[in-house]
Amino acid sequence: MSLQTNTMTQSPLVCLRELNKEYGNFTAVDHINLDIRKGEFLTFLGSSGSGKSTTLSMIAGFETPTSGEILLNDASLINIPSHKRGIGMVFQHYSLFPHMSVRDNIGFPLDIRKVAKDERDKKVDEILQLVQLEAFADRRPSMLSGGQKQRVAIARALVYEPEILLMDEPLGALDKKLREDLQDELRLLHKRLGITIVYVTHDQDEAMRLSERIAIFKEGEIVGLGTGKDLYRKPPNAFVASFLGNSNFLKINVTGAASAQLDKHHIILDDLHVMPINQQALLMIRPENLQILTPEQAKNEALINGFNQISGTVNESVFLGESLTCSITIPSGEQLISKNIATEQPDLEPGSTVFIRWNSKHSSLYSKWEQSDINKNSAQ
Amino acid sequence: MLLSHGSLGWKLKSSLYIITGVIAAFLALPIFFIMALSFGSSQWLVFPPPSWTLKWYERFFDNSQWIESAITSLQVASLTSIIATLLAIPASFALVRGQFRGRDYLYTFFTLPMVVPVVIIAVAVYGTFLNLGLTGTLFAFVASHVIIALPFAIISIINSLRLFDKSIEDAAVICGAHRIQAIIKVTFPAIKPGVISAALFSFLVSWDEVVISVMMASPNLQTLPVKMWSTLRQDLTPVIAVASTLLILLSLLIMIIASFVRKQSNHH
Numbered sequence: 218m219s220l221q222t223n224t225m226t227q228s229p230l231v232c233l234r235e236l237n238k239e240y241g242n243f244t245a246v247d248h249i250n251l252d253i254r255k256g257e258f259l260t261f262l263g264s265s266g267s268g269k270s271t272t273l274s275m276i277a278g279f280e281t282p283t284s285g286e287i288l289l290n291d292a293s294l295i296n297i298p299s300h301k302r303g304i305g306m307v308f309q310h311y312s313l314f315p316h317m318s319v320r321d322n323i324g325f326p327l328d329i330r331k332v333a334k335d336e337r338d339k340k341v342d343e344i345l346q347l348v349q350l351e352a353f354a355d356r357r358p359s360m361l362s363g364g365q366k367q368r369v370a371i372a373r374a375l376v377y378e379p380e381i382l383l384m385d386e387p388l389g390a391l392d393k394k395l396r397e398d399l400q401d402e403l404r405l406l407h408k409r410l411g412i413t414i415v416y417v418t419h420d421q422d423e424a425m426r427l428s429e430r431i432a433i434f435k436e437g438e439i440v441g442l443g444t445g446k447d448l449y450r451k452p453p454n455a456f457v458a459s460f461l462g463n464s465n466f467l468k469i470n471v472t473g474a475a476s477a478q479l480d481k482h483h484i485i486l487d488d489l490h491v492m493p494i495n496q497q498a499l500l501m502i503r504p505e506n507l508q509i510l511t512p513e514q515a516k517n518e519a520l521i522n523g524f525n526q527i528s529g530t531v532n533e534s535v536f537l538g539e540s541l542t543c544s545i546t547i548p549s550g551e552q553l554i555s556k557n558i559a560t561e562q563p564d565l566e567p568g569s570t571v572f573i574r575w576n577s578k579h580s581s582l583y584s585k586w587e588q589s590d591i592n593k594n595s596a597q
Numbered sequence: 598m599l600l601s602h603g604s605l606g607w608k609l610k611s612s613l614y615i616i617t618g619v620i621a622a623f624l625a626l627p628i629f630f631i632m633a634l635s636f637g638s639s640q641w642l643v644f645p646p647p648s649w650t651l652k653w654y655e656r657f658f659d660n661s662q663w664i665e666s667a668i669t670s671l672q673v674a675s676l677t678s679i680i681a682t683l684l685a686i687p688a689s690f691a692l693v694r695g696q697f698r699g700r701d702y703l704y705t706f707f708t709l710p711m712v713v714p715v716v717i718i719a720v721a722v723y724g725t726f727l728n729l730g731l732t733g734t735l736f737a738f739v740a741s742h743v744i745i746a747l748p749f750a751i752i753s754i755i756n757s758l759r760l761f762d763k764s765i766e767d768a769a770v771i772c773g774a775h776r777i778q779a780i781i782k783v784t785f786p787a788i789k790p791g792v793i794s795a796a797l798f799s800f801l802v803s804w805d806e807v808v809i810s811v812m813m814a815s816p817n818l819q820t821l822p823v824k825m826w827s828t829l830r831q832d833l834t835p836v837i838a839v840a841s842t843l844l845i846l847l848s849l850l851i852m853i854i855a856s857f858v859r860k861q862s863n864h865h
Contacts, residue, residue, distance in 0.1 A: 373768075
């Protein structure tokens, strides 16, 4: 198997160019452009109907694009039928062949390719060993656990050494604990083999846990692309901020290159933000980036340069073991949620006055947004 | 309400047993009756039979007309079964997988022969085959039986095809198999119980069909039910009870095979 080569200068393995898919009047995938790098683990993240699965289906060849181009190693895939694309795929429910043994399931792609029996058996044995299923080789899929089925499905998809492995919500049907185990297993397998994986999920935790890069889909478009860390820390737009993790949104008026008015407070902005002056903007702060101080603490600890401070009243604080979340009403009437390591936090009684501080560098600012972007969607 | 009254539970229970028993008897008694008569010695079908005999069976198997009509029935039913199933497979794929306007209407159309009174179909095919000069041929029997067997075959295959997860076929395709190859190697084994049921039910539909067959029959070519019908019109003989018994036994055998196939498929 090839080693993991993840250099950015290399030409991409798969390119999607202005890829478009329409069903009647409905645009499922809206002119997307994307480069998939060789060896990377890329996740398509989005809620149902966002176009992520349709895009994957077009790469696999089960859906035909309305327009646009799909390139694999610079060659067009558009007119190549699924069975000749040489792509590996793991389906939502694994889709193992129920009437065949594990060995024959894995051997199927080789049988179709008319690989000689000796070589076929050798390859199947090798991959059985790789996924640690030697002991189950003669069982039927119905006799396997969810995790074992996943490994058979991966083995079947890898046995013919495809350049890219597509995975369509393969863990969707499993319970949380098993999912996490299989996610770890999958991440290790990817590291070991260095194969390019494109993974589809609606679960942001799963996307974070597995992927090197995440493409966030919304209404047929990719609205965010980058590492989980970058997308979480500096979301490119309010939708991504809201979709990935929890977030506080505050409407502010920009008054200068690095200053703004929040209700009656003057606050400073990270001067990396370039915003039109005298316009409303949306400030986003993650709950864990809000520090909550009692009036006494606020008096004793000087405000560090680059930090903002506003006052607020505690509504409710909830102890969650490792963390403490707190809902606070600020003078403008808006509510903020904070989340801090519990051991560092004094008890906060409902109704008590507190001061909220945050580092202006740990906030994001948007000049354009839609109300639906910031209403936390709980489609998970 | 009586049904929800706890204190009447045992009464209700026993009355339910009795009602079920009476209905079962109502359905099964004529069959036992006719079977008993086929072994009875009375020429006038006296019940209970005064004594037991196998002579009516000897009469049946000695008479070449009875044997020929039984063989014709088997031939017609077998051919109907094969042809209806072969037609139902592609039709079912189109009705389940197809993305075209009027698909649901087409499904209704294909199942129409189940709803239309058989006598209307019988008159229609009789008129048609009479014009073509085909009445009394094996072709006419099979063709007309396929019409009424097809809905059963299509429903049976459609049901198993709807239950089949298409992504399993897609998996075979992405593994490198051509669509047709994937259907043969993966889809077909999965829907096999449905296909076998389709064949068995088509066979049964043809095997005990009488209304159309009476119209298609000629003195030289008739199925077992037709022979029974025409014999019955001339005289009442226990040989008819023998023919009925044989007809029932084969039907029963096929029903048992069909339920066995269903059980097998449920095990998956």
